[in-house]
Amino acid sequence: MANAAPWRDEPLKLLPTPAYQTKKTDMWTEGASHMCNVHNALFRGFNSIYQQAPNVVDQDKAAFIGYCQTWVKFLHSHTEHEETGMFVMAEELLQEKVFADMHEGHEAILGPLRDMETYLTSVTATPLALSAQRLLAILDALHGPLESHFNDEVARIASLAAHPGSPAAGSAEERAAVAWFEKWGQKSLMEPGVADVLVFFLLNMDRAHEDGRWRDWPPMPAPVRWAMVNIAGQWHRSWWKFASCDATGQRRELYAQATLSGKAKSI
Numbered sequence: 499m500a501n502a503a504p505w506r507d508e509p510l511k512l513l514p515t516p517a518y519q520t521k522k523t524d525m526w527t528e529g530a531s532h533m534c535n536v537h538n539a540l541f542r543g544f545n546s547i548y549q550q551a552p553n554v555v556d557q558d559k560a561a562f563i564g565y566c567q568t569w570v571k572f573l574h575s576h577t578e579h580e581e582t583g584m585f586v587m588a589e590e591l592l593q594e595k596v597f598a599d600m601h602e603g604h605e606a607i608l609g610p611l612r613d614m615e616t617y618l619t620s621v622t623a624t625p626l627a628l629s630a631q632r633l634l635a636i637l638d639a640l641h642g643p644l645e646s647h648f649n650d651e652v653a654r655i656a657s658l659a660a661h662p663g664s665p666a667a668g669s670a671e672e673r674a675a676v677a678w679f680e681k682w683g684q685k686s687l688m689e690p691g692v693a694d695v696l697v698f699f700l701l702n703m704d705r706a707h708e709d710g711r712w713r714d715w716p717p718m719p720a721p722v723r724w725a726m727v728n729i730a731g732q733w734h735r736s737w738w739k740f741a742s743c744d745a746t747g748q749r750r751e752l753y754a755q756a757t758l759s760g761k762a763k764s765i
Contacts, residue, residue, distance in 0.1 A: 509548060510541040510645055516656040518708045524667065525676050530655035532683060535703065535712055536576065537648040542702040542742045543569045544644070548637050550740055550754035551630040558754070559625040561736035563618055566633070568691075568698045568737065570615045573644075575690035577604045580651075583682050588655075591675055592663040600654065603647030610639040683716070692726070693733040700727050701738055705747030713747070 515531035516522070547566055554562045581604065585597040614636045621627045658664060665672035687696055700723065705713040718726075727745045731738055739753040 508545060509641060510544050512538050512541055512707070513649060513652060515708060515711070516652065518711055520656075522659070524659045525672055525679075526659040526664065527656050528676075529679055530652050532715070533655055534652045535715060536683075536687075536699070537652065538704075538707070539699050539702040540569070540573055540576065540644075541648070542704065543572065543698060544637065544640070546702065546740055546742045546752055548634065550752050551633050553754040554628070554630070555754075556626055558739075559628045562740055562754075563622055563625055563628060564734055565698075565737040565740045566614070567618050567622075568694045568734075570611060570618065571690060572695045572698055573607070573611060574615075575695060576686065577607065579682070579686035579689075580604075583686070584679070587675075587678060587682065588658070591665070592658065592661050594661070594663065596658060596661070597654065600647070600651060603643065603650060606643035607640065607647060610636055610643070614640070687716070693730045694737075696726055697731045697734070697738065698741070700747070701731075701741035701743050701745070703747055704743055704749055706749065 513534050515534045516527045517531040520527060547569060550562070581601070585600065589595055589597060614633075617632060617636060665675055687699055690696075703712075724745075731745075742749065742752065744750050
């Protein structure tokens with residue numbers, strides 16, 4: 499199943515994690531790989547919207563709009579948390595503006611993202627007015643900037659392993675930095691919304707990706723992961739049928755395509 503289904507891995511190509519590619523274990527390679535996992539969940543979300551939009555039937559349009567709005571919220575909160583948290587902390591640690599040019603990448607994303615947010619808001623009260631053509635045009639405008647920026651960002655973080663200001667391996671400074679970044683990562687996924695953004699992330703996190711290397715990431719007890727999807731997920735249950743993975747993190751046929759053949763299932 500690894501990355502073989504075009505309906506999930508197109509038009510945005512999933513990013514390989516630096517840890518999987520290089521087998522390095524330094525804090526920056528690991529951090530870049532964790533960031534890459536979040537980016538891939540956003541890519542799977544983008545692809546699931548792009549591939550399903552033309553096939554959504556009228557009775558599912560309200561739920562599909564909710565799913566799309568959650569993706570917008572996820573991406574917006576992700577870039578905001580980077581700007582105000584991760585970028586700031588890394589630059590303070592290294593005593594250099596290593597992410598100065600990353601702000602431009604965010605700005606290139608935010609323009610079409612605002613367009614998508616505005617459009618989805620305009621059809622929320624009248625979901626039957628949702629136009630796949632209009633939605634795909636906005637996603638096409640997002641495609642290039644999003645793909646370019648997310649690739650650049652992961653590569654930049656991984657490259658910091660060679661920075662002269664990076665904490666020495668095994669040092670107390672490194673342990674403190676790793677702990678801070680892990681706490682930031684948890685906050686960036688939990689704070690935007692447990693019942694929407696976190697559920698969206700978990701249902702677009704393919705646990706078999708890269709030979710199952712990340713099947714237990716992010717680290718959380720199995721009962722907690724189950725509760726996040728199966729209990730918190732009940733709040734907006736109708737939205738999650740459009741997700742690329744099921745409640746166990748396994749890849750599945752996209753709902754709006756499966757409905758054409760009568761095989762559609764929810765989470």
